[in-house]
Amino acid sequence: MATLIKSRYDLIVITGSTATGKTRLAAELADKMQAEVISADSRQVYKGMDIGTGKDLNEYTVDGRIIPLHMVDMVEPEHEYNVFEYQEDFLKAFEHIRKRNKQAIMCGGTGMYIEAALAKYRLLKVPINNPLRKQLDDLTIEELVSKLSTLKKLHNTTDITERKRLIRAIEIEEYNSTQINQTFSYPKFTYIIFGVTSPREIIRQRITNRLIARLKEGMVNEVEQLLKKGIKPEQLIFYGLEYKYVSQYVIGELDYDQMFDRLNTAIHQFSKRQMTWFRRMERNGFKINWIDGEITNKEKIAYILDTLIK
Numbered sequence: 001m002a003t004l005i006k007s008r009y010d011l012i013v014i015t016g017s018t019a020t021g022k023t024r025l026a027a028e029l030a031d032k033m034q035a036e037v038i039s040a041d042s043r044q045v046y047k048g049m050d051i052g053t054g055k056d057l058n059e060y061t062v063d064g065r066i067i068p069l070h071m072v073d074m075v076e077p078e079h080e081y082n083v084f085e086y087q088e089d090f091l092k093a094f095e096h097i098r099k100r101n102k103q104a105i106m107c108g109g110t111g112m113y114i115e116a117a118l119a120k121y122r123l124l125k126v127p128i129n130n131p132l133r134k135q136l137d138d139l140t141i142e143e144l145v146s147k148l149s150t151l152k153k154l155h156n157t158t159d160i161t162e163r164k165r166l167i168r169a170i171e172i173e174e175y176n177s178t179q180i181n182q183t184f185s186y187p188k189f190t191y192i193i194f195g196v197t198s199p200r201e202i203i204r205q206r207i208t209n210r211l212i213a214r215l216k217e218g219m220v221n222e223v224e225q226l227l228k229k230g231i232k233p234e235q236l237i238f239y240g241l242e243y244k245y246v247s248q249y250v251i252g253e254l255d256y257d258q259m260f261d262r263l264n265t266a267i268h269q270f271s272k273r274q275m276t277w278f279r280r281m282e283r284n285g286f287k288i289n290w291i292d293g294e295i296t297n298k299e300k301i302a303y304i305l306d307t308l309i310k
Contacts, residue, residue, distance in 0.1 A: 005033045007103055007308040010189035011094065014107045015040070015114060016196035017274040018054075018267065019206040020293045025196060026107035027060045027067045028297050029304060033103045036068040038093050040108025040117070043239055045074045045081050048226060051219045052242035054210075070097070077231050080168075080238070083116050084125050090117045091187065098189075111277035118193075118286070120186040126175045136167045144170065151177070164238060193286060194304055195278060198293035207267050211260070214242070223250050241266055 012035075014026040030037050037060070039045075043053040050057075060067040070093040075081050090106075090113075097104040106114065136144060144166040151173035198206075223246045226236060233251050236243040242263060249259035282288055289307060291300050 005305060005308075007033070007192075008190070009192045009308060010098065010104065011118075011191040012103065012105045012304075012308070013040075013114060013118070013191060013193040014105060014196070015109055015111075015193060015278070015288075016293070017203065017271040017278075018109055019203055019210055019271070020196040020198055021297075022107055022109070022196045023054075023056055023059045025297050025300055026105055027062055029301050030067045030103075030105050031062040031065055032301060032305070033105075035103035035105045036070065036097050038090060038097075038104060038106045039069065039071040040090075040106050040110050040113045041072075042081070042086070042110040042113060044072045044108075045086075046077050046079075046239075047073045047075065048229075049077055049222070049239070049243070051214050051217050051222045052246065054214070077226060077239075078235060083112055086113045087116045094189070095187065109274050111274060111281060114193075115281060115286070118191055126172045129171050129175065132171055132174060133167060136170060141166065148173065162238065162240075192308070193288045194307075195288040195290045196293045196300070197275075197290050202294070203271055204268060207271060208264055211264055211267065215260070220246055220250065223247055227251075241270060 012029070014022050014029065016022045026037055029035070041053065043049060044055050046053065055072060057069075057072075060069050071086075071089060074089065094104050094117075106117065108114065136147075139147070141163060144163070148166060148170050151170065219242060223236065223243060227233065227247070227250065233247045236247040245254065245259045245263035245266065248254045249256060254262070278288060291303060
């Protein structure tokens, strides 16, 4: 049975770019602390999207013990889950864990979700604005990007590469600008962030090896099954990365080699964007305690526990 170790922080965050081993680290740390894990991954909330999102649920079993995991398999793929919903659901999961006097550990690489939970942003539920959408439908991608840039500083490149995301981003910013006087309260809690990092060349090789493994595990079949359930290709393409390129392969827009090469490149680029986001978080005042990803998990956990009780 794991020894109960108490932290002086209400929430421990384990993050890092893709393929840094943060999932297993969070699971082993949770086992050590009898803690529960809250996922901070923007796509693992979807049911049936397992291999492509890298849920790796087997990682959450440590010496036969299953680590409690929250914020995974919550919604159907047809639903476009957003950061507002994540903030709401995070608070519910966090309070549920805290009320039972358990330690909460957040694990994931979606910087926007982590920041929304920690920074206590005033996020609002933004309704559909059909008149605005009709007006935006007449604009080109370049015109939409220009309009969005007048409303906010562009950090997230996914907003400006997909037309549907662009329109939704503008819709959100237009709505938020009308709600500046709305009152907002957020629960108080303490947190500490640990980031796992490895040399770029090691990450690159892990990404490629993991992509090969996931294709062998049946990622193409997973996408085929989602399409058979009636999910439209453009809906899957909306989720980017694995679901974008594998969908294009399945419907015949790409051959296998094209799919592999473009997806491999896209994941490498995504990894770089994650690190860019984390560096921006640091510039904005978030302290991230970086851990060498090449030491053992036992060594990582010893460092984390030592930091928690200081």
